[in-house]
Every structure is written in structure tokens, then in C-alpha cells.
Amino acid sequence: MVVQSNSYEVKTQEIAQELIASTRSKKNILARMQEQMRWDDKVLDWAMSNPGLRVQLFRLIDTIPALQSKTEIARHLQQYMSDESVELPATLKGILNFTEANSFPAQTAAATMIKAVESLAYKYISGETITEVIKAIEKARKDGIGFTIDLLGEAVITEQEAHSYLGKYLELIEQLSAKAQTWKRQEGIDLVGDETLPQVQVSVKLTAFYSQFDPLDPVGSKAKVRDRIKILLAKAQELGAAVHFDMEQYQYKDLTLAILKELLLEPEYRDRTDIGMTLQAYLQDSYRDLEQLIAWAKERGNPITVRLVKGAYWDSETIKAEQNHWQKPVYSQKAATDINFERMTRLLLENHQHLYGAIGSHNTRSQAVACAIAESLQIPPRRFEMQVLYGMGDQLAKALVKRGHRVRVYAPYGKLLPGMAYLIRRLLENTANSSFLRQNLAEKSVEDLISPPKLPLTPSSKAGEDFHALFQNSADTDYADEELRTKSQQALKEVSNSLGKTYLPLINGEYVETTEYISSVNPSRERELIGKIGLISVEQAEQALQAAKSAFTLWKNTPAVERANILQKAADIMESRRHELNAWICLEVGKILPQADGEVSEAIDFCRYYAAEMIRLDEGYNYDVMGETNRYFYQPKGIAVVISPWNFPFAIATGMTVAALVTGNCTLLKPAETSSVIAAKIVEILIAAGIPKGVLQFVPGKGSVVGAYMVKHPATHVIAFTGSREVGCRIYADAAILQPGQKHLKKVIAEMGGKNAIIIDESADLDQAVAGVVYSAFGYTGQKCSACSRVIVVETVYDALVERLVEATKSLNIGETDLPSSQIGPVIDSTARDRILEYIALGEKESNLALSMPVPTGGYFVPLTIFTDVSPQAAIAQEEIFGPVLAVIKASNFDQALAIANNTDYALTGGLYSRTPEHIARVGREFEVGNLYINRSITGAIVARQPFGGFKLSGVGSKAGGADYLLQFLEPRVVTENIQRQGFAPIEGNE
Known part of the structure; x- marks a missing residue:
């Protein structure tokens, strides 16, 4: 019909x-x-009448099932309702009229709220x-x-x-x-x-x-x-x-x-x-x-x-x-x-x-x-x-x-507890202004309710707004898209067919032969050769430094906008080669594709963000007074030596290198030996983007020999380093020594790791907490300086957390990282594997081994390991292991948990899973970390949004991807001119 x-x-x-x-x-x-005479309907009425109250009420409702006493509920009720955005109805003000959370009025208020939430739940469940x-x-x-x-x-x-x-x-x-x-x-x-x-x-x-x-x-x-x-x-x-x-x-x-x-x-x-x-x-x-x-x-x-x-x-x-x-x-x-x-x-x-x-x-x-x-x-x-x-x-x-x-x-x-997410969705739907049910209850006219839906006119953009001038982070690959998944698999095949080539150092714009070579292998399949890398000698390091000195004057005087444009072009090339670069990272250092992809996004962001920042800084500023001009501006320091790590071989190496370059410094990139092929790809891209001859040198070599030589060299002005605490401290000490002929003090930027903790309190959403801890601890096999290596759990939820944490970790798929099913891969090499195994053996003596996962053969795999009942002073709770080893520590209360979290030499990243406003506020003030994450994983910092870096023995210097990072590569200057002549000076506005 x-x-x-x-x-x-x-x-x-x-x-x-x-x-x-x-x-x-x-x-x-x-x-x-x-x-409407019932409490649950009063709650809905309040939520519909006040947007601020709606948010806080629903957050409180989300928390209540996890709380284990009326005292805790009363305390949370007071904390949520004291928010400045909340305008309280008279009835609610009345039930909040208590000072002690364990008092009779407080207990009554808690009982009333429990009844209201239960009634709401039974309304929809x-x-x-x-x-x-x-x-x-x-x-x-x-x-x-x-x-x-x-x-x-x-x-x-x-x-x-x-x-x-x-x-x-x-x-x-x-x-x-x-x-x-x-x-x-x-x-x-x-x-x-x-x-x-x-x-x-x-x-x-x-x-x-x-x-x-x-x-x-x-x-x-x-x-x-x-x-x-x-x-x-x-x-x-x-x-x-x-x-x-x-x-x-x-x-x-x-x-x-x-x-x-x-x-x-x-x-x-x-x-x-x-x-x-x-x-x-x-x-x-x-x-x-x-x-x-x-x-x-x-x-x-x-x-x-x-x-x-x-x-x-x-x-x-x-x-x-x-x-x-x-x-x-x-x-x-x-x-x-x-x-x-x-x-x-x-x-x-x-x-x-x-x-x-x-x-x-x-x-x-x-x-x-x-x-x-x-x-x-x-x-x-x-x-x-x-x-x-x-x-x-x-x-x-x-x-x-x-x-x-x-x-x-x-x-x-x-x-009720597992059903809370469903309940909140229903409450949001019922109290939204656009909800048909709400509009019908409000007796909106029938004609309006049943008229055909129409799209409102879209307001035009404000005149003069330049959206393209704003920095935009690069989008990660959405692997739910079949076309992008296919491209990623094609790239893996193509790169696999390109393995085994030789990569030479680049000195003064020319690739040079060396007498020593090393092999880079796939950590997932140690017999698979990724490529051979030529290692420079001390003599070649000297040649590279002299070439950089020769190129410095021209590069220093290249307009900042031209340097920035080169970075923008490099970012475009990286974007166009994203899937290929992901494949190289996957194969050379054993990262699964989504985490490799995030790294490429970060490198692109570094290029674009630092390009925009350099243009901003190049403007300087004037502070003029009558008869006098004052110009504040920056100039590059000179020669920068970049010593990059293997765990973020593309993002961190790119970030440090382009920061040095865009600020006008000639730069020598010395990558970690195990990730030198990826570094060679960075250099290829920067050269293709237009970096002039001599401005960038690619100098793979042994850190203890060539790296140390360049750090101590009198021509070096800046050392940007990411790596171990031991090497970082040595660089810091060596750079402080004034060498013969040196007329400057060297700047050291060093990120040296952490012993990062996540605190989980009694109000935490355990679904969220377990997933976040597992990802933070075992993503990239724990080989991130930001990785969670300690989880500190308040004793009231300790057993429940441990049970689910162990089972969630057991459920992960371990294998070769170019397999789509693999979520966890190998560690970087045999040295790392053996060191981690030594810590695991030590941990078995110090605490309870709750989980040790079986691992594949044929690569540098180590078991995902969880220790429970760990002493806060144990070696596995204090020393950076840099592998998939997690120490679970029990705390009697939140105060003790925070004290344990702060009791290490490091201050890099930390996290909290909590729905208690007071605890959330306190960690912001008191948790000693450079990057604090609340109710989310503690890895995956994003350029501009979450500039990254720590303090204490986690490092020295400004945060990477932040507004003050480039200042470390620059010398600020002021030029003041007296513009009076014979008692007169130009006055703005007078002819």
C-alpha cells in the first residue's frame, strides 16, 4: 500500500x-x-529548578551507594550541597542544619536522602x-x-x-x-x-x-x-x-x-x-x-x-x-x-x-x-x-x-550500585529542559508539544573571529572506523617489507659512514631486525658540533615565522604518514597501535604548538615611557643537545628537537640506541620540511661516550634530556662544570621518571578505578615515566578493589604488538627484562604475590605482576622499576593514603579516584606531583591541555607542551633607548 x-x-x-x-x-x-508529596519527587523538582543543584544532586546520588555509613552520607551531603553554584530550597536547607556528621540531625538527613535515592531507583528499576x-x-x-x-x-x-x-x-x-x-x-x-x-x-x-x-x-x-x-x-x-x-x-x-x-x-x-x-x-x-x-x-x-x-x-x-x-x-x-x-x-x-x-x-x-x-x-x-x-x-x-x-x-x-549509571541517565533525561515528559508535566500547550520538529536557525559566527588561528590538538585515529583499521594494517605490512636497512648519522647535511654499527630489533620478536644504525665516534661528534656552530648565525637570524612554518610543514608530513609512523613505533619499540598513534599525535601537537608559541614570543613587548623606549625580546641560546628516550621515541624526541629548532638553536639529536630507526624518521621529516644544512645533526652514538662528550663540550648551551634518574643527575653535574673556553652556563632540562601513585578512597567508582589503574599500570607494559606503579587503597574498599584489579589484569591479552588482539607487549630489551625480573624476585620476599601472568616466548616479555599488602617502605614501593609491576598498599584512611603517596623521592604524576569533594580539593593542594589526574588514568598527557613534567627528583625544567617550555631555549634581552634630543622627544598623538 x-x-x-x-x-x-x-x-x-x-x-x-x-x-x-x-x-x-x-x-x-x-x-x-x-x-509530588514524596521525597524522590522533591529531589526531581529541585533538580529541574536549579541547574547547579541538579549537577550536585546527581553527583551525590551517584556516590551514595558506595558509602558505607550514614555518617559518611551526611558528610558527603553537606560537602556537595555547600558548593557555591547551589541555590538550596528551604526544605533542603532545613535537613542540612547540622554541624557534626555523626549527630542525630545528620543521621536523620542521611536517612532521608537514602530513602529518596532508593525511591528514585525503584521508580526506574x-x-x-x-x-x-x-x-x-x-x-x-x-x-x-x-x-x-x-x-x-x-x-x-x-x-x-x-x-x-x-x-x-x-x-x-x-x-x-x-x-x-x-x-x-x-x-x-x-x-x-x-x-x-x-x-x-x-x-x-x-x-x-x-x-x-x-x-x-x-x-x-x-x-x-x-x-x-x-x-x-x-x-x-x-x-x-x-x-x-x-x-x-x-x-x-x-x-x-x-x-x-x-x-x-x-x-x-x-x-x-x-x-x-x-x-x-x-x-x-x-x-x-x-x-x-x-x-x-x-x-x-x-x-x-x-x-x-x-x-x-x-x-x-x-x-x-x-x-x-x-x-x-x-x-x-x-x-x-x-x-x-x-x-x-x-x-x-x-x-x-x-x-x-x-x-x-x-x-x-x-x-x-x-x-x-x-x-x-x-x-x-x-x-x-x-x-x-x-x-x-x-x-x-x-x-x-x-x-x-x-x-x-x-x-x-x-x-542499586551497579545500576547507578542507568539511574543517572534516566534522571538526566527526566530533568532535561528538552525532555518531552518534563514539558508535558509542565502542561506545555498541546499544539507546541505535537508540532513537527524543526531545526532552529544556526547563529552565524561572530565577525572577526579567526578560528584557524587557534591551536588545535591533532586527532588520534578512531580504530572503530573500518577504513582506518585497514590503512593501519596495510602500513604494518609495508613497513614489515622495509625492515633491515641501514641508517647513517647526518652531519652538516650529509649522511656519513661510521666504523661501528648496532642492530635494532623488534622486542616482540628478538630475531627480527628493524634496521642497522651507524654510531658516531667522538671525532664525528666534534665535527657535528662545529657544523652546528657554523650554521648558528644564519639560523638565529632566520625570521621566527619561517622557522615556525617549517614546523607546521613537518606536522603536515607526520599527519600524512601517520599509519606508517605508527607501524615503525609498533615494531621497533613494541607499542600497540593505539598507543603508537597517540604518540604521533603528540609529536604533531608539539610541532604546531611550539610553532604558534614561538610566533607569540617573537613579538616580545614594549614598555615605553615619555622620552624612553623599552623593548623586551628573546634570542636563541646557541647549540642544543637533545638526548631522547626509547619509551616515547617519536613524541619526546620530536618535542625536544623542534622546541630547540624553532627557538633558533642549532640542534644535535642523540636518540636512545634501541629506538634510533624511529629517530632517523624524525630527521627525514624535518629535513623534508625545510630545516637547512647544518642546523640539525643526527648523532646516534653511545651515551656514555658520545653523549657525555657533547654534554661536557664548551660549545653546548642547552641539554634537553629524558631518561633515567642516574643519567640525568650525571648530566646535571657534568653540565655545571665550566669548561676551558666556555663563556656561558649551560641550561639543563631533564625529565627523570617517577614512582607514581593512584589513591582510591571509599567513595571511588570502582568500575572506573579498576579500569584506570589497569591502563595506567600496564599500558605499554608499564614503560612510561607516568605509569602507575603504586596504588594506595583505603582499607574499607581494599579487598573489593584487589579482587577486581587482579581479575581485570588477568583478562588482558599479552602478545606481539602488531597483532590486533594484543593489549600488552614486551619490554624494550633483555637488560630491561632481567632488571624487572630481579625486582619481581625481591617483591616476592617483601610482600604477597597476587598475580604473575604467563608470557609468550620469542620476545622480551615479562609477567604482568601485582603485589598486595606492600609496605610503603618496600623497595618495590620506592624504586622506579619501569615495567609491569604494581604494588598495592593498604591505608587506614585518606590522610594516611596521601602521606604514603607523597613519601617518595619523585613528584611526577599521581591520581585520585574519589567522589568526595573534600578529598578532591585536598589532593589539588597537597599531592606533590607535577601532573595530577582525578577520576581518570594518569598517563596520556596532551600538549597544551596537560603540559607534562614533575619536580623533586623527577626532573628539572618547565613542563613540555606548556606555555613556558620554549623560554628554556631562549635568552631574554631588554633594549632601552633614550629618545630625547635637546630637551624634546616624540609624543604620540602630536604632530
Whole structure:
């Protein structure tokens, strides 16, 4: 049947009017008035009336389930509500009228808040047990409404949790199916005409079946997930239950669809129509996904159900895209989502022969559109249903049932703590200004509520704004994009075919032969040669220094803008060669691709940021008074020796080198021997970008000989070093000695590592904390100066944290870093491996070995190791190990945890997982680290956003990627001129 779209609108208006009238009936208004007497509704009212209060209330609600006493809840209540942005209602002021958190008024306030949160939870969560869920289901069935059950749970970050998730769903299906045997089948729920439908339906998340579900590893993720899905689908088929697959964050969308589409084409599943999947209309590519799904369904020959929703992760998707400098996957405006939802509803329902539609929305107009299309096309009832969330669309659901439509309620169940993320999403949705439910409750005019969605006019940019002048961080590769994954794999193959070449030093613009060579090998496969590197002699080091001296005058006088343009061009070349550079990093130093990619982004950022900073600094400033001019400006120091590390062979080497170059210094780059091929690539790029002959020298050599010679040389002005504390201190001492003929004091910039700690207090989100600690401790096999090597845990959550931490680490995949499934690779060489193993042996004597992971052979692999019950004074808690060894320390309280964290020689990075405002404020003042991270991992500093560097014995100098870093390579000067002549001077404004 063909129906004109304009007839849908006429019918939509009629149906919407009817539905709204039903939800605004006197009976429903009375029910709402009664509900508003309850504390949970007071909380919602407060949240809707004050944006500042809304934020703090929801943060408090998020924290409450983790707190273990009314005293703690009272303390947090007071801390959250004392925020300056909060304007407190009189009732709330009243219950906060206490001074001691353990007083009777405080305990009463805590009890009141607990009751309110529990009431809110039960408003949106159907129960904490299957028994409670069955009661909720049976109540819905009495109203003519079907159900689908979603099991709330902790984030699946361990394989143990993934197996548990599957087991709980199998148990859920069994118990619900057993109970269903006692239900009489109902028309509109279980019976549609002469067709019987499954009485039981569950909704599951694909990522929960495998803790390491990752778009970068589609093959490995699919293999793990398929095996577990098959178990679930077999049980569901045996018991006559339906299974619906939810959609989650955008990064998982394409892989989720690919896995399900491939699985459901297999003969075993091709005939089944009791399976569904979900699409989210707030995604800009969702309409295309639906078109492709329709084509797939036609090929399959048997329909499945598509649940169409608007989407629940808008805030997090927007934030993630903004932080990663990616294009936002979601529509920016709600009206655009509503428009797309209606387009997709029409497309879905007009193809009801191929896909069954399940329209999930609490927006009366959205549901009315679906009803209008279904009725106009006379879609059979089996092929179309409406869905609402438990506790959010009760009156609308009843109104739809009254009109004769099939309705299903999406009912989550589980414990309050693991369900908190779901609860917060519901609260955000219910209290948002754009929420249809809120607008309907506010008695907004029916005409406005049901009018077709329209996009507001986009305001034009302000005149004179130059967005291109602002520094923008480079975007990391989004490996959820299949095209980019393919390019990365192609680059790995191409680079693998280019191994084994020889890389020579560059002195005075010429590549020179040497008498000594070393081999760079792949740490994942120690027999694989990456390349041979020529090592310079002391005599050649002298030649390089003299060439730099000769080139200095011309380079010093090159306009800053020209030097900056060379850096910008270098950044462009790096961007164009990103996947190739990632591959070299992956193979030469054993980094997995995403972490190699982040390093290339950082190098690009260094080029662009330092270029912009040099142009800013080159302007200097004037401080003139009548009769006198004063000009403040900078000049380069002279010759800079850059000694770069192997653990960030591209980013750190690039950052130090281009900082020296753009400020007008001639520069000698001496890389770590194990990463010299990557350094050679940096030099290739800088030469291609236009660095003149003699300005940059590539001088690979032995640090103890050539490095020491250049540090001590009287022609050297600046030494930029990143590496071990031992070598850094030696450089610092040697540079301080005035050499014969030297007429300046040398500047040393040294980053020398850390013994970094993460504190976890009793209010921490343990899902977030465990994932953050695992990434911070074991990312790049712990070989980051910023890596977490100590986790200090308040004793009330110690056991729970340790259990999940060990299991999460066990779940990581260790292997060769060019394999997509690998998350952890080798250490850099045999020397590092042996040293780390010595520390592990020492740790076994000092503390409890909680985990030692088995490792592959054929490379420099060491076991991921966790020690528990570690003394704060133990060697593994005090000395930098630079490997995958984590010491877990118990603290009796937060004060002791902070004292332990500060009790080392280092002050580089640190972290805190907490939802206690007072603790968050205190670490900002008292945690002695250069970079402090709260409620996130402690590695991965981003240029300009998080300039990087520490103090104490972690190093000396300004933060890399910060506004004052270039000043270390410059000499400030002031020129003052008396402009009076015979008692007169030019006066601005006079002729």
C-alpha cells in the first residue's frame, strides 16, 4: 500500500491529541499530585529548578551507594550541597542544619536522602531480585503490557565478570520461563491473531560477553562473543524466550552490527524471528545503518525486530568526540534527532515485511507518528510494537494499549550500585529542559508539544573571529572506523617489507659512514631486525658540533615565522604518514597501535604548538615611557643537545628537537640506541620540511661516550634530556662544570621518571578505578615515566578493589604488538627484562604475590605482576622499576593514603579516584606531583591541555607542551633607548 507522507501528518496530529488527553486526564493529574508529596519527587523538582543543584544532586546520588555509613552520607551531603553554584530550597536547607556528621540531625538527613535515592531507583528499576521483577512484570501484564528485562551490572572489565554475566542471563531466562508457565496467554501480549509470541524477552549488551571487546580487534572480539551468544541463544530457543541485543556507545556500533548480521545469516539462526537488535536515531549515520539492515534482512529472508530509540549516551558521545577532536557522531540539536527518528520510523515501518518495528520513545508525537504510519499502512500487529522504559512512560503505555497497540516495557533489574549509571541517565533525561515528559508535566500547550520538529536557525559566527588561528590538538585515529583499521594494517605490512636497512648519522647535511654499527630489533620478536644504525665516534661528534656552530648565525637570524612554518610543514608530513609512523613505533619499540598513534599525535601537537608559541614570543613587548623606549625580546641560546628516550621515541624526541629548532638553536639529536630507526624518521621529516644544512645533526652514538662528550663540550648551551634518574643527575653535574673556553652556563632540562601513585578512597567508582589503574599500570607494559606503579587503597574498599584489579589484569591479552588482539607487549630489551625480573624476585620476599601472568616466548616479555599488602617502605614501593609491576598498599584512611603517596623521592604524576569533594580539593593542594589526574588514568598527557613534567627528583625544567617550555631555549634581552634630543622627544598623538 502506498500512502502519501502528508496524510501521515494529519493522522499523527489526531492520534497525538488523543494520547496527550489521556495522559493529562484528571485521574493521572491526581496521581502526579500524590507522587509530588514524596521525597524522590522533591529531589526531581529541585533538580529541574536549579541547574547547579541538579549537577550536585546527581553527583551525590551517584556516590551514595558506595558509602558505607550514614555518617559518611551526611558528610558527603553537606560537602556537595555547600558548593557555591547551589541555590538550596528551604526544605533542603532545613535537613542540612547540622554541624557534626555523626549527630542525630545528620543521621536523620542521611536517612532521608537514602530513602529518596532508593525511591528514585525503584521508580526506574523494576527490582533488585528476580522475585521483585516478576511482581513488576505481572503488574504490567495486568495492564496489557509486555516486557523485556535488562540485567544491570558492574562494567564488565574482567573475563570472570563476562562469564558471570552470561550465567546470570541463563538463570534469568530459566526462572522467567518457569514462571511464564503459570501465565495465561493474553491477546496483544503473547497472542497476536493466530500467532503466539514468546512470553519472555531479555535484552543484553554484546560488550558484556567479552571484557576485551575492541573494534581494533574485530576478529578476536567476534570469536569470543559468538561462542557466548550461541550459548544464550540456544537456551532461549530451548525455553521459548526472545533475545534482544541493545546498542551501546558509538565505538561499538559497527562491530556489534557486523557480528550480529553475520551470525544471523548462519543456517542455525537464519529462520529465527525471536531475535532483535537496536538502532539509535541520535547518530548521524543511523539512517544509513537502517537502509543497510533492510537490505540484509531481504537477503536473510526472515525478519528480526529492530528497536528504534533516540539514544542514551548523548553527553558522553559529545564529550568523547570533543576531547579526541573527532567529528561528533550524534546530532547536536534534539530537533535533528527527532526529525531523524521520524524518518527512520517511516522507513522501518514501510519495510515491515522485512523487519519488525519496535518504536521506543516517551515522546507522544514520536509514538503518534508510528501509530499513524502503522494504521495507514494497515501493518499486521505482529510486525509492530511500541516500547517505553520502566517508570518513564506508564501513562503513555496505557494510552497506547487502550488504542489497541502492542506495548512492551523495558525493565532493568539489579542492585542499586551497579545500576547507578542507568539511574543517572534516566534522571538526566527526566530533568532535561528538552525532555518531552518534563514539558508535558509542565502542561506545555498541546499544539507546541505535537508540532513537527524543526531545526532552529544556526547563529552565524561572530565577525572577526579567526578560528584557524587557534591551536588545535591533532586527532588520534578512531580504530572503530573500518577504513582506518585497514590503512593501519596495510602500513604494518609495508613497513614489515622495509625492515633491515641501514641508517647513517647526518652531519652538516650529509649522511656519513661510521666504523661501528648496532642492530635494532623488534622486542616482540628478538630475531627480527628493524634496521642497522651507524654510531658516531667522538671525532664525528666534534665535527657535528662545529657544523652546528657554523650554521648558528644564519639560523638565529632566520625570521621566527619561517622557522615556525617549517614546523607546521613537518606536522603536515607526520599527519600524512601517520599509519606508517605508527607501524615503525609498533615494531621497533613494541607499542600497540593505539598507543603508537597517540604518540604521533603528540609529536604533531608539539610541532604546531611550539610553532604558534614561538610566533607569540617573537613579538616580545614594549614598555615605553615619555622620552624612553623599552623593548623586551628573546634570542636563541646557541647549540642544543637533545638526548631522547626509547619509551616515547617519536613524541619526546620530536618535542625536544623542534622546541630547540624553532627557538633558533642549532640542534644535535642523540636518540636512545634501541629506538634510533624511529629517530632517523624524525630527521627525514624535518629535513623534508625545510630545516637547512647544518642546523640539525643526527648523532646516534653511545651515551656514555658520545653523549657525555657533547654534554661536557664548551660549545653546548642547552641539554634537553629524558631518561633515567642516574643519567640525568650525571648530566646535571657534568653540565655545571665550566669548561676551558666556555663563556656561558649551560641550561639543563631533564625529565627523570617517577614512582607514581593512584589513591582510591571509599567513595571511588570502582568500575572506573579498576579500569584506570589497569591502563595506567600496564599500558605499554608499564614503560612510561607516568605509569602507575603504586596504588594506595583505603582499607574499607581494599579487598573489593584487589579482587577486581587482579581479575581485570588477568583478562588482558599479552602478545606481539602488531597483532590486533594484543593489549600488552614486551619490554624494550633483555637488560630491561632481567632488571624487572630481579625486582619481581625481591617483591616476592617483601610482600604477597597476587598475580604473575604467563608470557609468550620469542620476545622480551615479562609477567604482568601485582603485589598486595606492600609496605610503603618496600623497595618495590620506592624504586622506579619501569615495567609491569604494581604494588598495592593498604591505608587506614585518606590522610594516611596521601602521606604514603607523597613519601617518595619523585613528584611526577599521581591520581585520585574519589567522589568526595573534600578529598578532591585536598589532593589539588597537597599531592606533590607535577601532573595530577582525578577520576581518570594518569598517563596520556596532551600538549597544551596537560603540559607534562614533575619536580623533586623527577626532573628539572618547565613542563613540555606548556606555555613556558620554549623560554628554556631562549635568552631574554631588554633594549632601552633614550629618545630625547635637546630637551624634546616624540609624543604620540602630536604632530
